[in-house]
Amino acid sequence: DQQVKQNSPSLSVQEGRISILNCDYTNSMFDYFLWYKKYPAEGPTFLISISSIKDKNEDGRFTVFLNKSAKHLSLHIVPSQPGDSAVYFCAASAGGNDMRFGAGTRLTVKP
Amino acid sequence: DSGVTQTPKHLITATGQRVTLRCSPRSGDLSVYWYQQSLDQGLQFLIQYYNGEERAKGNILERFSAQQFPDLHSELNLSSLELGDSALYFCASSVRANEQFFGPGTRLTVL
Numbered sequence: 316d317q318q319v320k321q322n323s324p325s326l327s328v329q330e331g332r333i334s335i336l337n338c339d340y341t342n343s344m345f346d347y348f349l350w351y352k353k354y355p356a357e358g359p360t361f362l363i364s365i366s367s368i369k370d371k372n373e374d375g376r377f378t379v380f381l382n383k384s385a386k387h388l389s390l391h392i393v394p395s396q397p398g399d400s401a402v403y404f405c406a407a408s409a410g411g412n413d414m415r416f417g418a419g420t421r422l423t424v425k426p
Numbered sequence: 427d428s429g430v431t432q433t434p435k436h437l438i439t440a441t442g443q444r445v446t447l448r449c450s451p452r453s454g455d456l457s458v459y460w461y462q463q464s465l466d467q468g469l470q471f472l473i474q475y476y477n478g479e480e481r482a483k484g485n486i487l488e489r490f491s492a493q494q495f496p497d498l499h500s501e502l503n504l505s506s507l508e509l510g511d512s513a514l515y516f517c518a519s520s521v522r523a524n525e526q527f528f529g530p531g532t533r534l535t536v537l
Contacts, residue, residue, distance in 0.1 A: 319468070321468075347524045349524065351528075356530070357530055357531075358428060358430070358516050358518075358528030358529050358530050358531050359469070359516070359528045360428065360528065361525060361526070361527070364524065364525075404468060404469060406469075408524055411522075411524050413471060413474070413482045413484060414459075414471060414524075414526065415471065416461075416468045416469035416470075416471070417468050418467055418468035419468055
């Protein structure tokens with residue numbers, strides 16, 4: 316069962332513009348959400364997270380927004396840089412257990 | 427470098443065979459997680475061990491098993507391999523439940 320969904324398999328943006336990656340979830344018990352970034356031939360690396368008690372978390376160029384009523388979160392990258400080109404995975408967990416991942420979105424930032 | 431190591435990096439085998447994938451967690455991390463990533467799929471959670479004990483189980487087939495040893499390294503055993511088992515297998519470790527650090531993965535090809 317796909318409890319975490321990333322409906323856009325790919326996204327292409329111009330360098331300097333904003334990248335918005337979206338993620339939807341179905342399990343209302345999820346209370347912690349994360350974004351991971353994955354380069355080819357490497358394992359995913361943690362990027363940013365948000366607890367369900369917040370609706371926004373910012374870290375430099377990366378901001379995650381959480382809309383609990385819509386069961387939706389998004390990752391904003393601004394300004395986008397060519398080095399941001401990677402696959403981004405959304406993940407969610409309930410009580411710190413059993414993290415579920417989306418299928419990933421491949422972001423391409425064009426110079 | 428996440429500090430999590432996985433061996434081997436690549437593995438090619440035939441249907442019906444059995445393989446063992448190995449993971450060494452980051453120093454001090456008690457939890458080890460195993461994930462499977464098939465082509466164009468997200469990371470599917472397989473199983474979690476905490477300090478030698480099974481903690482959580484995901485979509486792990488009965489043909490697959492895992493264990494965590496006293497030195498905290500973990501092994502994932504895959505038996506009666508099928509073509510569909512070809513995938514990237516990632517191990518992750520953590521000290522806190524919501525912050526997992528991933529290894530570089532083992533690419534398994536079943537011919």
